[in-house]
Amino acid sequence: MSETATTHSTPSAPPHATWHALTPEDVQRQLQAEPGGLSADEVRQRLALHGPNRLAPPKRRGPLLRFVLQFHNILLYVMMGAAAITAALGHWVDTGVLLAAVVVNAIIGFIQEGKAEAALEAIRSMLSPHATVLRDGRRLDIDASDLVPGDRVLLAPGDRVPADLRLVEVRDLRVEEAALTGESLPVDKDTRAVAADAPLGDRAGMAYSGTLVVYGQATGIVVATGSRTELGQINRMLAGIRNISTPLLRQIDRFGRILALTILALAAATFVLGVLWREHAPAEMFMMVVALAASAIPEGLPAIMTVTLALGVQRMARRHAIVRRLPAVETLGSVTVICSDKTGTLTRNEMTVQRVVCAELDVNVSGVGYEPVGDFNIGPHVVDANRHPSLSLALRAGVICNDAQLRDDNGVWQVVGDPTEGALLVVGQKSGFTQHIGSAEWPRLDSIPFESQHRFMATWNRDADGQSWIFVKGAPERLLDICSFECTDAGDRPIEVDTWRRMANDTAARGLRLLGLACKRAEPAGAQLGFSDVEHGFMMLGLVGIVDPPREEAIRAVQECQRAGIRVKMITGDHVETARAIGAQLGIGVGKPAITGAEVALMDDAALRRVAMEVDVFARASPEHKLRLVQALQEDGQVVAMTGDGVNDAPALKRADVGVAMGNKGTDAAKEASDVVLANDNFATIAAAVREGRAVYDNLKKFILFMLPTNGGEALVVIAAIMFELTLPLTPAQILWINMVTSSTLGLALAFEPAEDGIMRRRPRPPGQPLLSGFFVWRVVLVSVLMMSGALGLFLWELSHGSSLETARTMAVNAIVVAEMFYLLNSRHVLASVLNREGLTGNRVALLAIAACVPLQLAFTHLPVMQGIFGSTDLHLAEWLKVLGAGLMVFFIAEFEKFVIRRLPITAKLAVV
Known part of the structure; x- marks a missing residue:
């Protein structure tokens, strides 16, 4: 266009x-x-x-509207609902904390949205x-x-x-x-x-x-000009792409809606039954319903979610992945497909000579990158290049006919000039030849620079004996036209053109870029080197195969991702032969065809959806092709991560579930459109970040699995009291105290859980999977009933034995909190036992949280100020032992349930989690 x-x-x-x-x-x-x-x-x-x-x-929303829209979030609705309830109960400190958390979350979202819009500014600045x-x-x-x-x-x-x-x-x-x-x-x-x-x-x-x-x-x-340029087209594409919600936020949104509807229905049913069936006064029932709602709302979920994601950001930063948007931490853990750029991400972005073909030699060169370290191998044997005159002269020609420079900058080797010429310098230095422009040995007298219409470069040099040489490097087919001879270790002989063409085709088929090297001993016809001097009579020295080699760590990372059930696809602007060869070395698209952007352009959306899942290597891809591929994968139900570094990658980076930009060589446009920036431009960092993302999601589910039984146990206690016309065992203020203590101290510890063994051997979770599986619902119900039994049982026991209402309620509150302390240890592993050293002491933060919770409960029970606020009273040693027994009951029954689940057949076990 x-x-x-x-x-x-x-x-x-x-x-x-x-x-x-x-x-x-x-x-x-x-x-x-x-x-x-x-x-x-x-x-x-x-x-x-x-x-x-x-x-x-682009048209932009004003800052006030952008800020107001930050509150349109199910997590913030939950927090504001909790704040309204605490305000209704007169707990203004809790209200202030919750509202402050709401405002902080909105401010963070406002800032992040502003950064995303900077992507368009970055593209405009490229003009x-x-x-x-x-x-x-x-x-x-x-x-x-x-x-x-x-x-x-x-x-x-x-x-x-400029245009x-x-x-x-x-x-x-x-x-x-x-x-x-x-x-x-x-x-x-x-x-x-x-x-x-x-x-x-x-x-x-x-x-x-x-x-x-x-x-x-x-x-x-x-x-x-302007918007009609290719850059302008990318700008329009980027402006037209809306940010999509992450899998976690979609799950939390569904979870929050279902939970909110459940709480409202339960509260309404309880109010109606209490007033019409038990004939309680409406005002009394309203306070009971408020207590029920307060017990059921997970006030700590948004805060814990933010803390868990923030800890994931810190861990990823230590692995060189800079997260720009908090939800991207978890999204990386849920990806099913990674679409990666090739150059510099999967490869080193350092051109390297891997093969040198002479008339009678086929030499493989080891070593990668610009560091001049490596061997010359003929078959399985390492050889000395200088013992093969034909190979030595070919390497010498590549270094002499060269305008680049190779530098050692404090142990980091760098090429100044054309990367392909730099590769020739590196392979020459591997053989011990360090010639450079202006050297006293083999001085350059004149040169013909490379021109695309001639497809070669030539230099006129003089050796130590004063003999004139003309060296040429360029396209093999061009050099074969000017060569009459070929060089062997025994001397020169008439050239076998068909053999050279066959070797050139074989080398190109491996995805290597080809250069030919030739020379002749002769003086130029005139005082300077001219094109007429490079027309005939040359001796073919060799063919050089050059490639940007894959990173070793990227090969391992691709394998790790594939073991984790993640499809890795390579989308590059490079030639299809190069892409196919590099993909094979990385283990991407082996045995499958590679598709070009031109072929993608001819497909309709349905056909592209099929191809996008079947093919793993896409070459010569334009920005539109990359964007369509990402959209096709998402329409197939995949969670897609996209990596890239150029402005051409920006639309696909923004459209992907998580966009990953390169920090070193990436353009500002790519970085601003992304969710994550790799500080080291390395695909292996993505694999490490996926592992961290999966751990973050695990920890969020562990927290929910820990938190809901607390709310469930409290709710069951209130419902039982209403249904059986009992005195309310927990007051609304006591319920809020329990939620605050367990969420703020105990629940926070699960955010620090290390990743479990085998986390990268799991298949990715299905994108549509609900936050709570049927098994999780069962676990929540089981533990809720256990907590309710312990708290209500102690409450009724104390009342039946003549204890005061304050003592019975204090026992009930402590029974739930102590049960939560023990259940925190249960929650460290969903299925694995914690009845071992690692299970009991492997998370120091969990032990510190329990240690912090103990004095809080002692203060709640024994401090006169707290007794005045919450209606608690002192407990004796025997009463504390009963509370401890209620907690141990929950702990051991939960461990027994895990033991039973672990003995199920593997298919049943997989189904429950």
């Missing part, structure tokens, strides 16, 4: 022109772009027609602020926003392309397009027209807005 000009009455932008498929002459004619540039009058007319060359800012143009026959430096279609723009190294250009004159131009296309290396440009359906990365005659010129010069005609 960016290359399809808007239809209007002037010829400056013809309808439906696919600029990359037109010749420069056609473009000049259709846009009326004269060689001397547009006139001032024509510029004014076109600027009025097309508007300035800038991306329009070049200045441009060099020809107008009225003069060269001018203008503000890039003043560019119009038909302007003639001049490009030089270091320039950011979408059709190149009409090119001299050795290379453009860094990784942010837009995902191509791992700078792209050579020329003026040739290509097919209309050519993917973005193959449009050599185009230079796109926001990309960077790294080498050479060019002149281009502006064909699209």
Whole structure:
């Protein structure tokens, strides 16, 4: 769409022109772009027609509305409901704490939404602020926003392309397009027209807005500005994508709604039965119903959820994953599919020579990256490269015919210059050859720089004996045209072209980028090296296979994710052969076809949904293709994590359930659109973050499994009192005290639980799975009944033996709290026994929480101030022993239930959790 000009009455932008498929002459004619540039009058007319060359800012909600909408959240509704109840009961401290938590949550959401909107600002900042143009026959430096279609723009190294250009004159131009296309290396440009359906990365005659010129010069005609550029199209896509809720928030939302309806129905039924059946006074029944509602609402859930997620953020930060949105912590743990970029995430982003083919040698090179450490292997044997003259000369040629530099920066090896040339320096240094430009040994006398139309680079050098040599490196098919001989360890011989072509095809099939190396001993015909000197008579030295190798830790991380039931898919802008080969090395898409972006574009949504699940490697993918793939997977019910680093990844990052951007080489647009930023750009960090996310979800479920029986036990006590016309065993104030103590001290400890063994051997939980399974409901009912039995039993026992109502109620409160202390230890493992050292002492925070809860209960029972507030009274040692017995009853019955569950067949056991 960016290359399809808007239809209007002037010829400056013809309808439906696919600029990359037109010749420069056609473009000049259709846009009326004269060689001397547009006139001032024509510029004014076109600027009025097309508007300035800038991306329009999105429509935004005002800050007040954004802040108010932060309260539209089921978790905050629960907290505000709890605050209303505590206010109705006159507990203003509790009300203040709950309302403060509501406001803090809203402020956090307000800030995070503001950061998300910065993604659009990051894309707009990529537009070049200045441009060099020809107008009225003069060269001018203008503000890039003043560019119009038909302007003639001049490009030089270091320039950011200011608009979408059709190149009409090119001299050795290379453009860094990784942010837009995902191509791992700078792209050579020329003026040739290509097919209309050519993917973005193959449009050599185009230079796109926001990309960077790294080498050479060019002149281009502006064909699209502002929102009509490729960058503008991505901006529109990003602005049109709405943030989706996370699986956890959807579960909590469902859970909260069901719980709220249950509480309301229970309260209404209790009120009606109490007034109509038991003939209690409406005012008395209203206070009982308030107590019932207070006992059932999980006031601590939002706070504990926030604390648990925040602890997950801290643990992920220690593993180099910076979380920008709290719910993303848990979302990572629930992903079923990870769509990953290739370059720098799964690979090292350091080009490495892996294969050198000479006339009689096929050599594999070990070692990865820019550190010059590795061996040369022929078959299973390590060889000395210098003992093979043909191999040694090929490596020497790659280092001499080279403009890059290899540097050791405090133990970190870096390449200055073209990454492919850097790979040749590294493999040369592995053999001990450290030649560089201007060296006294083999000095360079002249050179022909690489040009895309010639597809080779040549240098003229002189050896220590004063002999002249001409070295050439470039496209193998180009070098085969100028070579008459081939080099062997025994000397030169006539070249066998078919053998070299077969080896070139074999190397390319492995996903390696190919370079040919050749030389001849000769003087240039003139005083300088010219193209006529590079036409014939050369000796073929070898073929070099270069690749951006996979990270070793990424290979292990992919395997770990696959064992955890997570599908890993690679979506890259690179060539399909390279993507397929790297995928095979990583264990992604082995034995399956790779699909290109062009094939994706031809599929309807239904077909893409099928293909998205069946295929794991996607190459030459544009921003639209990536976005469609993420949407197709989500429509299939998958929870999708998307990784990326370029502006082309931003729409898919925003649309994914969790977007993961690269921190080192990622663009600002990608980081701002993401939920998580990897500080080390390493896929292995994602696998570690998935593990942390699963642990966070486990801990949230453990807390809910711990918290609900407290509420359930209290509710059952109140219901039993109403149904059997008993004196209320717990007052509303005492109920709130129990909830505060158990949630604020005991429940918090479960947020610190370490990940359980085997957490990454589980299958991902189904996205539609409810927060509470049938087994969890059973566990909540069982423990609730046990707590109710202990508390109500002691209450009735004390009353029947002549104790005061205050003593009986104090016993009931302490019975529930002590049972919660013991049940906290039960809750550390859902099924595993805690009757061992690890189970009882493995979480120090749990022990500290119990230790903190004990003095709180002693204060509740024995401090006169607390007795005055809550109606409690002193207990004697015998009474405390009864309370302890009620707690131990809950602990041992819960452990026995686990023992029975563990003895079930494995299929039944899996069903319950």
